[in-house]
Amino acid sequence: MSEISRNGVGGGGQPGRIGIGLELDDIHMKILEVLRENGRISVAALAERVGISRASAYTRFEALRADGAIKRFTAEIDHVRAGLGITALIFVTVRQQMWKQFRAELARMPEVEYCAITTGQHDAMIQVRVSDVAAVHTMVTERLANIPAVKATETVFILDEVLRRPYVLPSDGQQSRPARRTAQETQGDVPLGKMRFVGAAEGRAALQKED
Amino acid sequence: MSEISRNGVGGGGQPGRIGIGLELDDIHMKILEVLRENGRISVAALAERVGISRASAYTRFEALRADGAIKRFTAEIDHVRAGLGITALIFVTVRQQMWKQFRAELARMPEVEYCAITTGQHDAMIQVRVSDVAAVHTMVTERLANIPAVKATETVFILDEVLRRPYVLPSDGQQSRPARRTAQETQGDVPLGKMRFVGAAEGRAALQKED
DNA sequence: GTTGAAATTAGTACGAA
DNA sequence: TTCGTACTAATTTCAAC
Numbered sequence: 001m002s003e004i005s006r007n008g009v010g011g012g013g014q015p016g017r018i019g020i021g022l023e024l025d026d027i028h029m030k031i032l033e034v035l036r037e038n039g040r041i042s043v044a045a046l047a048e049r050v051g052i053s054r055a056s057a058y059t060r061f062e063a064l065r066a067d068g069a070i071k072r073f074t075a076e077i078d079h080v081r082a083g084l085g086i087t088a089l090i091f092v093t094v095r096q097q098m099w100k101q102f103r104a105e106l107a108r109m110p111e112v113e114y115c116a117i118t119t120g121q122h123d124a125m126i127q128v129r130v131s132d133v134a135a136v137h138t139m140v141t142e143r144l145a146n147i148p149a150v151k152a153t154e155t156v157f158i159l160d161e162v163l164r165r166p167y168v169l170p171s172d173g174q175q176s177r178p179a180r181r182t183a184q185e186t187q188g189d190v191p192l193g194k195m196r197f198v199g200a201a202e203g204r205a206a207l208q209k210e211d
Numbered sequence: 212m213s214e215i216s217r218n219g220v221g222g223g224g225q226p227g228r229i230g231i232g233l234e235l236d237d238i239h240m241k242i243l244e245v246l247r248e249n250g251r252i253s254v255a256a257l258a259e260r261v262g263i264s265r266a267s268a269y270t271r272f273e274a275l276r277a278d279g280a281i282k283r284f285t286a287e288i289d290h291v292r293a294g295l296g297i298t299a300l301i302f303v304t305v306r307q308q309m310w311k312q313f314r315a316e317l318a319r320m321p322e323v324e325y326c327a328i329t330t331g332q333h334d335a336m337i338q339v340r341v342s343d344v345a346a347v348h349t350m351v352t353e354r355l356a357n358i359p360a361v362k363a364t365e366t367v368f369i370l371d372e373v374l375r376r377p378y379v380l381p382s383d384g385q386q387s388r389p390a391r392r393t394a395q396e397t398q399g400d401v402p403l404g405k406m407r408f409v410g411a412a413e414g415r416a417a418l419q420k421e422d
Numbered sequence: 423g424t425t426g427a428a429a430t431t432a433g434t435a436c437g438a439a
Numbered sequence: 440t441t442c443g444t445a446c447t448a449a450t451t452t453c454a455a456c
Binding site for chain 2: 021024029032035036037038039040067068069070071072073074075076077078079081082083084087089103107110111112113114115116117118119120121124126128129131137140141144145150151152153154155156157158159161162163164165166167168169170172194195196197198200
């Protein structure tokens, strides 16, 4: 049910960000690393693993929560065991000027686990978890189709979830960190023919702001 | 880095499931509900909220972990605060008989937060978080393009993440629960014209098994 | 499956470096 | 700020019911 933070393409620390927040140093990052793989670790054990005192660990831990860098702690549930064996992605084309309504309707659908607004052919992608294939059909044809904001949908099923990391952090040693080489420099190296980048459809910028 | 459980389209409690697991009753579900919204709650407090004794709560808590219904506890990090302001989805077409290699390569890419095998036009969807737009380009053209298993990619950016629920549970009161009405009964009700379901490409079944 | 009491651990508050 | 310590409160474990 939680609205989560904006994530504009231009984002990533630029001016205009709401809330200055605290500067995250290496120790903060280490704390996040530990916490994302073991959200129930005691602060004492956390302090030891990170190499700071217990008191400091409490201070930093609280700071990270207060700042919002840690949004919440959660248990990862095996949805198959929990009876929701079917996962589907529904790509939605949303009618202009109706995003607000679309978002409101989404909040009323408990089977929706994730929704993101995207560039490309469609406007949004939603991920749903349900108990059987028929439920996906019901969801799409009865629930989504009845939302005026929804112009069209395209549904695919998830056959297997290969990988889910709790949360990716910069300290994971990305090859794609602020690269020395620019995009232009890179272009000669690899066969770009098979790669395709899909920008936002016309009018998307306008849609974005409307809510 | 964790491989997560299979999620076949036929799944959801059918025979052939690996590991019998324990039967999840209402109290188990309640525990999962509480834990997914507050992964750091003490077992004592959990017991109170669920309405059972401390000892029972401990027993059930442990059983859920041992069974794998609770896969892990994790902190949800604000990736923007953490310096990864850009999120993108990369839809990948994978060459037949090369899934194993594809999976292995994925594991080596820390910026990949999620990967699912899907039906439809593409074979897999991966979600990446990086610090800037250039990093996406680098990721796709340098890393993915160099994997022989990757036949083609299509990239879209995530402009906004509207909604993320920790984990959807059946008890969320889904409208799409084992529906009384069949898909066929439903068809007369709504304009199906704008809805599209996309099945697996030919040969996908074979690909699925290969790994 | 529950209660209660002991041992352990967590969380807080302080002064000192 | 961070650390170390001491103090208080809470949690977990384990026993008996």
